[in-house]
Ligand SMILES: NC(=O)C1=CN([C@@H]2O[C@H](COP(=O)(O)OP(=O)(O)OC[C@H]3O[C@@H](n4cnc5c(N)ncnc54)[C@H](OP(=O)(O)O)[C@@H]3O)[C@@H](O)[C@H]2O)C=CC1
């Protein structure tokens with residue numbers, strides 16, 4: 001039997017509708033939720049993401065300010081902009097699009113964003129809070145994955161979840177969130193011995209590798225939930241996930257498509273974090 005396709009676009013739309021009501025309430029009380037998006041250089045993949053974010057802000061009613069800086073921007077001038085945005089009362093969320101050009105130390109920039117405005121959830125304070133179960137902003141892609149699973153009615157308690165990828169922005173925080181839901185969590189990476197064997201144990205398999213069609217049907221336990229985080233742009237301009245969708249569709253119980261899976265959820269959770277930042 002073919003897997004059920006998890007419609008991330010539709011779930012993201014529901015979340016944005018819920019947020020719209022919230023934003024109206026904030027505006028009635030005199031607060032206009034505002035997100036500042038900073039893009040350094042003209043990376044085409046980043047430009048797509050920035051465009052989608054702006055559209056989502058407009059839909060939900062969030063004011064978005066965008067700062068497009070040239071590729072040769074210095075670290076000092078970027079830090080100066082972050083400081084200005086930190087101190088502005090009318091800016092609730094700050095997002096500095098990654099990756100940054102080589103002359104800029106990403107860590108330094110992420111640490112400079114005030115944790116209360118860090119709607120990306122990348123500041124060590126927010127990362128730390130997540131790992132010890134305290135409130136704080138959770139990074140948007142991991143939060144979006146959890147919301148997808150919850151709204152699809154997938155039980156996580158006691159289940160075996162395997163994540164392929166250990167990045168700070170996806171793999172690790174996904175693991176923390178699944179652990180918080182009482183799943184049994186395994187994180188795999190490029191040095192994992194017997195990756196296919198690890199993957200085949202999974203009731204929920206999350207792929208965040210950055211390699212097109214990396215996860216094959218033979219990696220998947222029949223009936224498992226397969227979450228594809230990958231956003232890979234192919235030579236023909238089409239988007240492709242980290243999961244071999246055609247193969248895995250025949251084995252999995254549930255699967256997310258690319259596009260239309262995790263991507264739209266990332267944007268929806270960014271909107272949610274902005275509304276939360278403005279509510280405080
Ligand atoms: N949908 C969305 O909203 C988002 C999508 N993405 C996409 O998700 C994907 C992953 O992103 P990100 O986490 O930032 O990527 P990174 O490149 O930071 O991390 C990739 C991870 O995959 C692991 N890996 C690489 N090759 C292999 C291999 N052969 N076998 C096992 N593990 C391997 C790496 O292991 P090691 O640590 O050992 O090097 C690393 O931990 C990308 O396609 C990205 O575009 C990212 C952010 C948001």
Ligand SMILES: Nc1nc(=O)c2c([nH]1)NC[C@@H]1CN(c3ccc(C(=O)N[C@@H](CCC(=O)O)C(=O)O)cc3)C=[N+]21
Pocket residue numbers: 046048049052095096097098099120140141231239258259260261262263264266267
């Ligand atoms: N500070 C920062 N925060 C991020 O969250 C961040 C980042 N930098 N840098 C880049 C990655 C990547 N990322 C995506 C989010 C949504 C889609 C998305 O909307 N995808 C849609 C459509 C893509 C399209 O329009 O073609 C989909 O998958 O259906 C894509 C990519 C966020 N990232």
